[in-house]
Amino acid sequence: MTEERKIKAERYERIRNLCFLSDQALLGLFLLLFLYGRKASLGLRLWRWTAELCNSNFWLSTLLFTFLFEAAYVILTLPYEYLKDYRVEMKFGLTNQTAFGWLKDFFKSSALSVALVMAAFLFCYAAMRYFGEWWFIFAAAGWIVLQIVLGMLFPVLILPLFYKSEELKEHPCREELLKLIERAGLKITGLYRLDMSEKTKKANAMLCGLGATRRIMLSDGLLEYLPEEIVAIMAHEIGHYKKRHIWKLAALHTILIFLGLFILSRILLWYCGLCGLELCEAGTLPVFVAVFSIWQLVTMPLTNGFSRRCEYEADLFALENADNLAFASALKRLAEENLAVMEVDRLIEIFLYSHPATGKRVAMAENYKARS
Numbered sequence: 001m002t003e004e005r006k007i008k009a010e011r012y013e014r015i016r017n018l019c020f021l022s023d024q025a026l027l028g029l030f031l032l033l034f035l036y037g038r039k040a041s042l043g044l045r046l047w048r049w050t051a052e053l054c055n056s057n058f059w060l061s062t063l064l065f066t067f068l069f070e071a072a073y074v075i076l077t078l079p080y081e082y083l084k085d086y087r088v089e090m091k092f093g094l095t096n097q098t099a100f101g102w103l104k105d106f107f108k109s110s111a112l113s114v115a116l117v118m119a120a121f122l123f124c125y126a127a128m129r130y131f132g133e134w135w136f137i138f139a140a141a142g143w144i145v146l147q148i149v150l151g152m153l154f155p156v157l158i159l160p161l162f163y164k165s166e167e168l169k170e171h172p173c174r175e176e177l178l179k180l181i182e183r184a185g186l187k188i189t190g191l192y193r194l195d196m197s198e199k200t201k202k203a204n205a206m207l208c209g210l211g212a213t214r215r216i217m218l219s220d221g222l223l224e225y226l227p228e229e230i231v232a233i234m235a236h237e238i239g240h241y242k243k244r245h246i247w248k249l250a251a252l253h254t255i256l257i258f259l260g261l262f263i264l265s266r267i268l269l270w271y272c273g274l275c276g277l278e279l280c281e282a283g284t285l286p287v288f289v290a291v292f293s294i295w296q297l298v299t300m301p302l303t304n305g306f307s308r309r310c311e312y313e314a315d316l317f318a319l320e321n322a323d324n325l326a327f328a329s330a331l332k333r334l335a336e337e338n339l340a341v342m343e344v345d346r347l348i349e350i351f352l353y354s355h356p357a358t359g360k361r362v363a364m365a366e367n368y369k370a371r372s
């Protein structure tokens, strides 16, 4: 990486870290806006108005209130998201999208997440209505089912909303990749080329889907790499499968979600007593979101630490099954294109990084043969 590119990557990193802080601050302010004033808070007034409008029909009022809450957040944060996700990427030369294209994707992803979140909240409040204070057990079970369904649908229904893909029928290293997959005993429906370059300059590879939809996707930018580099990156993805990382990560998240929902259930009971609400009234939604967001923040070092451990194991698998120097050069090329820094402050790595810093990964790859 040239000195100039290095400085640019460091500036980009600083801005991304600041964006993380402003994300939290904005969400905090938004929740405060809804919660401030206890019984006379905006959130409770809006809830009472919604319930009255829907003649206290549980299903309608819950859906409408969650929709208003989510839509308000999407609309209020749109200018910020535009600056963060489009202008910053544009400034650093990382996007190939037009502002209109970005806006289209923003509304598509927001509509999708609002719909999913509405369904999830409706499920939780219905569980509160029918199972009382034990609702969190049903909500955790619902969360597991949702993860499995989303995992299956992601490559066939969600990803196509944003990127085109097609089966990789011809490529210089197709045969070698298929051999590697077979040797690992990995069952997939196919190797796919993901057209990311019309939107971003960043390259990516992933193993996604579950069961009948499981596939390996390589971005078109990545397919321009040297064959041995592509094989090394694929070996890393296969490493995740061989070491059962998807299930291990899912198990960890399930335990944390269960604990988080349990804590939330106690806090909601307290809040309902304080404001004179029934447990199943969606007026508690801002508290629901606040507690859950704090829980996610608190557990981030643990989830990211576990994820970095998995990435380390997948790297090791790649080094054992592919050329170590090709893996090192692929990592450097990815860092260069994605404008990733080589060295990261340890505290920032602990909190925010799902992968070890690139410098560490490259050093491990370059020194691999020397150690074995």
Ligand SMILES: [Zn+2]
Residues within 6 Å of the ligand: 236, 237, 240, 311, 314
């Ligand atoms: Zn990985």
